[in-house]
Amino acid sequence: MKHSILRSTIWAELCKAMRSKALWIAVAIGLLFSALNIFEGYDAFLKAVEAVNESRADGYAVSLGYSLFRAWMGNTGSYGAAMFFTVWPVLAAMAFGWSYNNERISGVYNQIAIRVGRKRYFTAKHTAVFISGGIAVALPLLIDLLVLAMIYPADSSGGFNNSHFLCALSEASPWGYSLAWCGMCFLFGGAVACVCHVVGTYLRHSVMVVLTPYAILIAIEALTTMLRTAIAPQIIRYTISPFQMVINGGWANPGWLLFGTLIIMTLGSYAIGYWQVKRHELV
Numbered sequence: 001m002k003h004s005i006l007r008s009t010i011w012a013e014l015c016k017a018m019r020s021k022a023l024w025i026a027v028a029i030g031l032l033f034s035a036l037n038i039f040e041g042y043d044a045f046l047k048a049v050e051a052v053n054e055s056r057a058d059g060y061a062v063s064l065g066y067s068l069f070r071a072w073m074g075n076t077g078s079y080g081a082a083m084f085f086t087v088w089p090v091l092a093a094m095a096f097g098w099s100y101n102n103e104r105i106s107g108v109y110n111q112i113a114i115r116v117g118r119k120r121y122f123t124a125k126h127t128a129v130f131i132s133g134g135i136a137v138a139l140p141l142l143i144d145l146l147v148l149a150m151i152y153p154a155d156s157s158g159g160f161n162n163s164h165f166l167c168a169l170s171e172a173s174p175w176g177y178s179l180a181w182c183g184m185c186f187l188f189g190g191a192v193a194c195v196c197h198v199v200g201t202y203l204r205h206s207v208m209v210v211l212t213p214y215a216i217l218i219a220i221e222a223l224t225t226m227l228r229t230a231i232a233p234q235i236i237r238y239t240i241s242p243f244q245m246v247i248n249g250g251w252a253n254p255g256w257l258l259f260g261t262l263i264i265m266t267l268g269s270y271a272i273g274y275w276q277v278k279r280h281e282l283v
Contacts, residue, residue: 006120009112013128016099023095023132030084030091030140037073037080038147045071045151068152069174073144074181085247088137089214092189096132097196097213098206100125100273105204118277126194126270133193134186137246142182165255184258188246191265192217197273217242 017023073081103109113121154174165184170177195213221241228239238253239245242265245258 005116006123009116009120009124010127013124014131017096017128017132020096020099020132022098023136026091026094026136027139030088030136031143033080033084034073034140034144034147035080036083037076037078037144038151040078040080041071041076041148042151068145068149068154069170069178071152072141072148072178074141074178074185084140085243087214088185088189088246089192089217089242090210091136092133092193093196093210093213095136095193096129097193098209099129100197101199101204101206101209119274122197122270122274122277126197126273129193129196130190130266132190134190136193137189138182138186141185142179145178145182165253165258185246187262188242191262191269192242194266194269194273196269198269198276 069075073084100109103112109121116124166177166180169180192213195216196209199209199212221243224239224241224244238257240257240261242261245253245261
């Protein structure tokens with residue numbers, strides 16, 4: 001009976017998340033950056049094809065030198081990709097991270113929690129926030145990859161440090177690696193969105209709740225950059241900044257560090273948020 005109530009509550013929260021305009025606005029913003037990346041890639045591809053045709057006309061055998069797995073937004077340095085990976089925490093939190101704060105202030109929280117229980121309500125909310133945040137980050141990346149697959153040849157990936165997570169898969173199956181990295185971005189988007197629960201009990205404005213994960217990640221990025229510069233930038237191979245972790249191939253981050261960060265962010269935010277719920281008797 002208890003599990004049935006929990007499943008029903010999770011389903012209800014997921015339905016609310018999928019109907020949320022904020023989720024699809026966040027996805028639309030991500031798709032704008034994806035469209036910019038596609039435009040940049042297509043323009044560069046046309047110029048490369050023109051250069052190859054001219055070289056072949058002169059009797060030279062020239063390789064195109066372009067690959068899908070180096071052009072998609074998850075693995076390129078285009079303006080569209082740079083802008084996306086600058087604001088992705090905001091998109092993740094914007095999707096549904098504000099809902100707990102809104103429902104607490106409006107009193108909807110009280111009505112739901114009395115019916116299903118505080119723990120089940122908070123668990124369902126946490127799940128919905130995680131999934132919606134993941135969708136807001138991963139969906140633009142996935143669409144960008146699929147659209148560019150109609151333009152670029154899917155010949156190789158490579159170029160990753162041997163210690164980088166799934167580097168062997170990047171050589172054996174570039175498609176598998178790219179899809180797996182979309183999954184990693186989904187997990188990071190969900191984990192960042194869940195951080196909203198840590199501050200959702202105290203802040204009264206949804207905008208502040210949405211921006212808080214971004215501010216926290218910026219602080220971590222600044223701290224790690226200062227430490228790396230002060231200690232030995234040429235020796236440090238790993239990063240603990242989620243901003244850098246989602247850029248595949250940027251650092252030699254092993255799987256245990258990536259998943260450890262995800263677990264700390266997801267379960268830590270759940271534990272702190274639920275502790276706040278019980279401590280303040282928000283029911």
